[in-house]
Amino acid sequence: MGGYGDVKLLNDDGTRLDGRAIDEMRPLTAEVGILPAADGSAIVTHGLNVAIAAVYGPVEAHPRKIQRQDRAVVDVRYNMAPFSTSDRIRPGYNRRSREISKVTAEALESVVLVERFPRAKISVEIEILAAEAGTRCAGITAASLALADAGIPMRDMVVGVASGKIDNIVVLDLDKAEDNYGQADLPVGILPTTGEIAFLQMDGDLSPEEYNTCMEYNFKAAKEIHQIMIDALKAKYDGGA
Amino acid sequence: MNGAAEGAEQRLVTPGEVIGTSLDKSAGIGVLSQGEGMIATRLGWVRENNDTISVDPINSRYTPRSGDLVIGVIEAVRNNLWFADVLGPFNGLLPMSLAPWKVEFGAARQFMDVGDVILARVQEVDESHSVVLTMKGVGLRKLKEGIMSSIPMNLVSKLKGENDENLRALSTASDCRVIVGENGRIWIDGDSTGIDLVRKAIDLVNKEGHKNTFQQSLSDMIGNTPGGAE
Amino acid sequence: MVELVPSLLRQELANLAEDDRRIDGRSQWQSRDIKLEVDCLYNGDGSAKVTLGDTIVYAGVKFEVRTPWPDRPNEGSLMCGAELRPIAGRKYEPGPPSPESIELGRVVDRGIRESGCIDLQSLCIIPGEKVYGVMIDIHVLSDGGNIFDASALAAIAALRTTTVPASTFDIGDDHPLQVSKAPMMCSFTRVGGRYVLDANEQEELGGNERIHITLGDDGHLHSLQKGLKGVFTPAEFAEILDVAQLRCTELRDMVSAKEAN
Incomplete structure (x- = not known):
């Protein structure tokens, strides 16, 4: 969270700078099966964010030392394309991407039935083509859809969603200005069927009460996003038997 | 299905x-x-x-089961065994003793090399998902002629049809030998017109195999071919 | 990862070539359908997406302001790079840039640079102090064969629809990037003993060497590259060069039509 106080993020009528209500998320669209080379794939646009995910596998895990005798490993690579942000990103090693990849992999391992595939690896590639705050959440949602599209067994999908605080008010789904000048951001990965949480990060400053409001908004939005995900998966196989 | x-x-x-x-x-x-x-x-x-x-x-990768008829591609050769890609998570292992020939230790490569295509059966799958293949059995062999194609393995039963009816009709209509492995690989041998018809049927399965109109579309396609049966 | 080439595939491709046929029914010099979208990435100063059969490639253009090289105080710079990340296909592995991705970036880069389509002096802001650096990044999302032509087309289409974000750097108003020419790339792969245009994934898998030709508006050659194991004769090259001339003109028309919109 950047410095705050000098940038006003709420209009006088209580709406946000882009006109949204405080508990309103940016528009989200989803489509699956978009990459012919992959076993499963999906694109999620969330506001101005564009996240594409591909799944390959399960295949034998290489090198041997990463194999687990009792389960598959989920190998996630979250990457921002060089042209995805206002300042070009140099391709290559990046601490932020490594961290997001790690916690996203662990979130997905919590739902994929990894014990069905000992010694195997399931690769999940997340590419961010346009970034405007909230890419890790769009990436998680896209990854879940790609896993479902690939036919990987899992007990639920993970929905990526975030809330935060601007001008001392809790709001759903921060955009770029709100992320830069706001006071807190709480991205989570929610299992919509069970109501469990598989992904959690936060930075900034939230009171316990504000945290609760954030979570309430997040769960409400997750339900909406989940329906969009279901529709996207069903749309591909429309007219099926 | x-x-x-x-x-x-x-x-x-x-x-x-x-x-x-x-x-x-x-x-x-x-x-x-x-x-x-x-x-x-x-x-x-x-x-x-x-x-x-x-x-x-609707979509899934092949999981080998004991007894499955599969089409594999040799990926590596050792002194006394071959490894074959069968589109599963792990390579199938074909020991010298389960090959259809009498192979001397160290001579495996003289019989089959990397890239060769085989018709085999899954002999056994152990707990850690290791797959052993066999080529001992009627019809199991190295496939030297013909072409190889593939469909998603979950559509195999759609292409074959009830009691392999589609497969028989397709063979008759195309005058081709067609073998569909449980792993989704397909082997076709015949003249080029026949192969084209089978390819068209494979394209149809790939595009529409999941739809409930598929059976009718396939029947129409096979029926419309001059000299086609059914 | 080394790809496995089934012996039956090589055999089939050879048989088809003998009958002057291709595995997907195309004729020898026929390309797959191309879909070109420009200005499709929110944060790109220029962008394009090319769908060529099962191949999907994005290109994005970004600017930076930097000090010029001491020996060229009046010139900005142009750089084109490609990423072949594991999302593109099973055969691509994570890690530092592979020789394949470096080759792809450099071959596309040469075609654009050597055509002289961008006047590097026009990228100078204050001689000796400030110049623009233009960076084209190619991102292959799905390799269904012939990523070279898809990448080159995406790169030039993105460039030709680029806006220089001058206001972001407090250098004046945003304005279109001047790109005076439209170099186009055409690639040929030896499949079943003969060359074909725009090989698909199976043809590349069971094929041999490839030749990439980049031609300018006037039909001049700007970049050539022979990749993979294999040899060719001067007569073979003469034939594919003729095909390339025709094909590059078609591609150029396609890009012009997009610019007009």
Whole structure:
């Protein structure tokens, strides 16, 4: 969270700078099966964010030392394309991407039935083509859809969603200005069927009460996003038997 | 997949969806029993048989089972065995002793090299998912002529049809020998016109195999060919 | 990862070539359908997406302001790079840039640079102090064969629809990037003993060497590259060069039509 106080993020009528209500998320669209080379794939646009995910596998895990005798490993690579942000990103090693990849992999391992595939690896590639705050959440949602599209067994999908605080008010789904000048951001990965949480990060400053409001908004939005995900998966196989 | 009742409303479900209670049914393939609920673990069609509820996947990778007829491609050769890619998570292992020839130790490469295509059966799958193949059995052999294609393995039964009816009709109409491996690989041998027809049928399965209009479309295609049977 | 080539595939491709046929029914010099979208990435100063059969490639253009090289105080710079990340296909592995991705980036880069389509002096802001650096990044999302032509087309289409974000750097108003020419690339792969245009994934898998030709508006050659194991004769090259001339003109028309919109 950047410095705050000098940038006003709420209009006088209580709406946000882009006109949204405080508990309103940016528009989200989803489509699956978009990459012919992959076993499963999906694109999620969330506001101005564009996240594409591909799944390959399960295949034998290489090198041997990463194999687990009792389960598959989920190998996630979250990457921002060089042209995805206002300042070009140099391709290559990046601490932020490594961290997001790690916690996203662990979130997905919590739902994929990894014990069905000992010694195997399931690769999940997340590419961010346009970034405007909230890419890790769009990436998680896209990854879940790609896993479902690939036919990987899992007990639920993970929905990526975030809330935060601007001008001392809790709001759903921060955009770029709100992320830069706001006071807190709480991205989570929610299992919509069970109501469990598989992904959690936060930075900034939230009171316990504000945290609760954030979570309430997040769960409400997750339900909406989940329906969009279901529709996207069903749309591909429309007219099926 | 053949269990899909004609005309019955088919239900498409997504992973995590609650599709019933565990009180009256037991969980089959693609279903997880969680508390009192039954949860779909894959995108697919719900199928209820007697007391079991399962989900037929719309897309999935091949999981070898003992007894499966598969088409493999030799990926590596050792002194006394071959490794073959069968489109599963792990390579199949074909020991010298299960080859159709009498092979001397160290001479494996003289019989089959990397890239060769084989018709084999899955002999055994152990707990850690290692796959042993055999080429001892009627018709199992190295495929020297013909072409190889593939479809998603979950559409294999669609292409074959009930009691292999589609497959027989396709063979007759195209005058080709057609073998469909359980792993989704297909081997076709015949003249170029015949191969083109089988290829068209394969394209149709790939594009429309999941639709309920598929059977009719396939019948139309095979029937429309001059000299085609059925 | 080394790809496995089934012996039956090589055999089939050879048989088809003998009958002057291709595995997907195309004729020898026929390309797959191309879909070109421009200005499709929110944060790109220029962008394009090319769908060529099962191949999907994005290109994005970004600017930076930097000090010029001491020996060229009046010139900005142009750089084109490609990423072949594991999302593109099973054969691509994570890690530092592979020789394949470096080759792809450099071959596309040469075609654009050597055509002289961008006047590097026009990228100078204050001689000796400030110049623009233009960076084209190619991102292959799905390799269904012939990523070279898809990448080159995406790169030039993105460039030709680029806006210089001058206001972001407090250098004046945003304005279109001047790109005076439209170099186009055409690639040929030896499949079943003969060359074909725009090989698909199976043809590349069971094929041999490839030749990439980049031609300018006037039909001049700007970049050539022979890749993979294999040899060719001068007569073979003469034939594919003729095909390339025709094909590059078609591609150029396609890009012009997009610019007009």
